[in-house]
Amino acid sequence: MKSFKAYYFFVKPYWKLILITIFIGMFKFGIPLTLPFIIKYVVDDLLLGTLPIEVKIEKLIYVMLGAFALFVVVRAPIEYFRQYFAQLTTSKILYDLRNHLYGHIQKLSLNYYQNRKTGEIISRMINDADQTKSIVETGLMNVWLDLFTLSIAIGFMFFMDVKLTLVSIAVFPFYAIAVKKLYKKLRAFSKSRSQALADMQGYLVERVNGISVIKSFTLEEVEKRSFDNKNRKFLQKALDLTKWNALTNSVINTLTTAE
Amino acid sequence: MKSFKAYYFFVKPYWKLILITIFIGMFKFGIPLTLPFIIKYVVDDLLLGTLPIEVKIEKLIYVMLGAFALFVVVRAPIEYFRQYFAQLTTSKILYDLRNHLYGHIQKLSLNYYQNRKTGEIISRMINDADQTKSIVETGLMNVWLDLFTLSIAIGFMFFMDVKLTLVSIAVFPFYAIAVKKLYKKLRAFSKSRSQALADMQGYLVERVNGISVIKSFTLEEVEKRSFDNKNRKFLQKALDLTKWNALTNSVINTLTTAE
Known part of the structure; x- marks a missing residue:
């Protein structure tokens, strides 16, 4: 509980950035999820449909253009912004953490310094602080994102078959x-x-x-x-x-x- | 060329470990590749086949047991050893690198030390050396592995259709x-x-x-x-x-x- 409070203290100023990152992340994970729907449409409505062949080909071209736009044109900027915002947030939190740590160690008594090697204190400020970066990233953004995708997937599964879903989440x-x-x-x-x-x-x-x-x-x-x-x-x-x-x-x- | 030589110097003592890691990596990447073959067998030979229904169900159960064994029982130890060997190799190379660096900086003149801050020298030995870890891992193991999977995939594609393959690798x-x-x-x-x-x-x-x-x-x-x-x-x-x-x-x- 105490560690959560400390965590919250550093994360709070950036909640807007974090929300943006999670939101972009949802888009990013949403794109591959459209693939089954595209394939379903192509197979069921185009391949096995009763439309005349010219109409089918025309529709197929539109679908392919749409899929190309989605997977190549839209995806690149989304991936860029997703990574950029995630790193921006974690870097800023790390910056705050280091400033806070430096303010803190200056308040410690000379006795603290006498009992520790300089390099040890530095290692805490540089290396250990650096490790929190990955904690913020996985612990904060990916957990929420995974929970989001998981609940959507489970919602879909319940909608399709309740018993099978219960078995699969056992x-x-x-x-x-x-x-x-x-x-x-x-x-x-x-x-x-x-x-x-x-x-x-x-x-x-x-x-x-x-x-x-x-x-x-x-x-x-x-x-x-x-x-x-x-x-x-x-x-x-x-x-x-x-x-x-x-x-x-x-x-x-x-x-x-x-x- | 010079950086490649330095790289080779540190990597050479561990070529056996590296080969093992790449070999396990091939297995790891090979497992998901069996999925299309399993699905093909189930759809073509079982669903659409002409066998009596009891034989089909019996065969389906064997296939499912086999897939379960492959994806759940075999995969876990393979993943474990893949990650373990990769980290073992990179950690050992990092250890050698740090020892070598320490031997090297001790040979430098006092002039070198007078012109640099202690923390700067330490940062080179701790943080910059640490960064080489990811270079060794991606640069060494993943590149070879990707080349391996890519050449197999391209080989298959050429076997299926030469023209389409040429278009796709354009x-x-x-x-x-x-x-x-x-x-x-x-x-x-x-x-x-x-x-x-x-x-x-x-x-x-x-x-x-x-x-x-x-x-x-x-x-x-x-x-x-x-x-x-x-x-x-x-x-x-x-x-x-x-x-x-x-x-x-x-x-x-x-x-x-x-x-």
Whole structure:
């Protein structure tokens, strides 16, 4: 609940941009959905219809021109604006977040700074803030969009056959449980990866600042091994996260396909 | 040519892993390709066939079980291993790259360090190295995979109708020209975004190191405005890149659809 509040604080100023993005997204996803209707019209009314052949060909040309306009001429600007608005919103939120963070760390006591390496603090402000970008994008825009398309699809399905629809959405509860369990651990892995990155960056800032000492004492080889150690730890944490990520994706994809 | 050589140097030790990943990727992309064949069999041989109805239903059940096994049981582990191996390879290459970079910067003269901010050097080692991850993944694995699927598809098309295939690949040269022009500018935008990020990080390291001075002189508000300046510059560069990226994607998607 607390994290939702923090999230809401940053997202709120951009609700108009977000609505525009979701709206354009609906258009984008709507375009491929017209394909079955076009094919249905061509097969049922034109191929199997009773119209004279010349009329059929004329109508077919119109349909093809329309489909070309929709898929080639209309789609490109829609895709452009969809991506542009999504990135514009997330970049602006990230900008606000960094400014807010910088204001915040300046208020912290000197004690905070004494107990942490410079590179660690920087890593939090640069890398961890960067990661929220993808959270905003998936968590905000795609979830709403998916819910929208899903409810339309389920509405259509109920309209066509109630029993079959109930059978086909029987897998939903499993999906919800799987998502909850998998994401909880994903967060833990992601946290320890961030920590390893912060450690590595903290190490680097100290070493770059003290390069004259390293060079004076020709400690380059020792430093190399010691950096390799930090680097390897980060690799390990990144691979742990990767493994769990791959598992999460494959489970969720399988469940949505089984649906 | 020079950049290809550097690329090859880091990629070479993992050619076996890369081959495995591409091979699993072929399987992954092959699975959905079986769907038209399954539907063809069901429609032509079962629905429209002359077999007695009981035999048809029995065969249909086998087909459905087979499709279920393929799409639900076989697909999940394949997806898991595909993602896992791709990330394993790119993470290991990134690990090598960081170790190599650290070895390299230690060899640079003290003059190099005097002319650059610590945060700038760190940003190159952390953020810019991180960006190569996606280059390796798309540039290496997906390009080969796309070429593979494309050549199979074109082979099939030539087998079916030579003239129609020639018409349908007539858009290829435009595609090649568009990709070349667009990517050139994309690289320039990406470079200036990296520079802005390095500037911001350089600023941050200096300020975090000198926090006691900022606090002593109560410069917090001044610092906030001055950080906002760096942050805004980065936002601007990120948006420039984003705009061009959205343009590139929409143009390329339109051309591949028109194909």
